[in-house]
Amino acid sequence: MESFEIIAEPSRRAILSLLVSSQLSVGEIERQLRMPQPAVSKHLRILRDAGFVEATVDAQRRLYRLKPGPLQEIDAWLQQFRRFWSAHIDALERHLDRMYQGRNRPAPKERTATKKVARAKPQDHQGEKK
Amino acid sequence: MESFEIIAEPSRRAILSLLVSSQLSVGEIERQLRMPQPAVSKHLRILRDAGFVEATVDAQRRLYRLKPGPLQEIDAWLQQFRRFWSAHIDALERHLDRMYQGRNRPAPKERTATKKVARAKPQDHQGEKK
DNA sequence: CACGCATATTCTGATTGAGGTATATACAAG
DNA sequence: CTTGTATATACCTCAATCAGAATATGCGTG
Numbered sequence: 001m002e003s004f005e006i007i008a009e010p011s012r013r014a015i016l017s018l019l020v021s022s023q024l025s026v027g028e029i030e031r032q033l034r035m036p037q038p039a040v041s042k043h044l045r046i047l048r049d050a051g052f053v054e055a056t057v058d059a060q061r062r063l064y065r066l067k068p069g070p071l072q073e074i075d076a077w078l079q080q081f082r083r084f085w086s087a088h089i090d091a092l093e094r095h096l097d098r099m100y101q102g103r104n105r106p107a108p109k110e111r112t113a114t115k116k117v118a119r120a121k122p123q124d125h126q127g128e129k130k
Numbered sequence: 131m132e133s134f135e136i137i138a139e140p141s142r143r144a145i146l147s148l149l150v151s152s153q154l155s156v157g158e159i160e161r162q163l164r165m166p167q168p169a170v171s172k173h174l175r176i177l178r179d180a181g182f183v184e185a186t187v188d189a190q191r192r193l194y195r196l197k198p199g200p201l202q203e204i205d206a207w208l209q210q211f212r213r214f215w216s217a218h219i220d221a222l223e224r225h226l227d228r229m230y231q232g233r234n235r236p237a238p239k240e241r242t243a244t245k246k247v248a249r250a251k252p253q254d255h256q257g258e259k260k
Numbered sequence: 261c262a263c264g265c266a267t268a269t270t271c272t273g274a275t276t277g278a279g280g281t282a283t284a285t286a287c288a289a290g
Numbered sequence: 291c292t293t294g295t296a297t298a299t300a301c302c303t304c305a306a307t308c309a310g311a312a313t314a315t316g317c318g319t320g
Contacts, residue, residue: 001277008138009278013207020214026297039279041298060287060296068215071208077143078205080150085198131307139308156267169309171268190266190317 003070006050011035012043016066019053023065133200136180141165142173146196149183153195 007013014033018024024032030040044064047053052070055062137143144163148154154162160170174194177183182200185192 002138002140004134004140004143005138005277008132008135010132010134011278013134017210020210027295036280037297038281038299042278045298062297066211066214066218068211068218071211072215075208075212078201078208080147081196081198081201082205084150084196085202135307157265166310167267168269168311172308175268192267 001046001050003050003052003074006046006052006070007074009043011039012047012052015040015043015047016052016071019064019066023063025058025061025063027061029064131176131180133180133182133204136176136182136200137204139173141169142177142182145170145173145177146182146201149194149196153193155188155191155193157191159194 007016011033015029018029018032026037026040026044029035029044030037033040044053044055048055048064050070051067053064054067055064057063137146141163145159148159148162156167156170156174159165159174160167163170174183174185174192178185178194180200181197183194184197185194187193
């Protein structure tokens with residue numbers, strides 16, 4: 001199963017969101033999401049096969065935690081649209097900045113729009129030649 | 131249909147990627163993706179209903195272009211994991227620091243001192259439910 | 261009006277994936 | 291060894307969805 005299909009499932013997104021804070025056992029997920037245990041296990045199986053999570057064994061328990069890979073790929077696909085958005089909504093553009101260099105920057109307070117962000121390609125109104 | 135399911139479809143992602151550069155007619159999408167016309171129209175219908183794209187009428191043609199909303203929501207969901215990634219990398223570095231203590235290892239590129247690292251913010255629950 | 265082009269819709273069959281229930285495996289403790 | 295707990299898997303059924311073919315609609319032009 002492919003990464004985008006994996007996160008199309010609300011329960012799986014819920015599990016991933018839970019695991020963002022800390023690693024959890026199956027039982028803890030089961031309780032927090034109020035979802036039958038076989039369902040949790042099945043979703044975890046899928047998530048593990050796709051590399052979203054990994055598990056370590058602790059006696060009878062399995063402790064699941066996030067793995068960054070697949071979600072980063074999804075994020076990479078979204079990257080191409082961020083430029084497009086900034087042309088429409090510039091409130092979101094700072095959040096873009098912070099991704100890889102956030103820790104070096106003092107908190108930006110400036111509210112001005114239209115900075116270094118390039119506009120999307122000029123689009124033809126009619127641009128058909130055929 | 132819900133946003134995450136929409137982009138689970140490879141053809142729809144391809145269409146969205148095409149539209150990032152400029153608006154296109156159905157026929158242009160059909161040719162660029164080498165996909166039968168009814169398929170294109172059906173996917174566009176779904177994308178339009180979900181607010182990913184919008185269309186304007188130009189004689190017999192329809193010109194489709196991106197709308198930012200739904201993709202932004204997806205991006206917003208991913209936001210919570212970006213914090214995790216940086217924390218994860220930091221934790222890995224700290225771990226390696228301990229493992230390789232006193233050994234010679236290639237000097238890593240500038241790393242902030244352990245104490246200075248911005249910690250992930252305390253989790254505020256943004257409700258994602260089934 | 262009739263034709264042709266661009267796009268949309270409908271129908272069908274096949275596949276896939278989710279939920280539920282029951283059961284299997286693994287381990288810890290008495 | 292027996293029991294209880296934690297997790298995984300198997301099996302079944304149902305609903306959703308995709309691809310493909312055929313057909314319908316809308317519009318400009320001769």
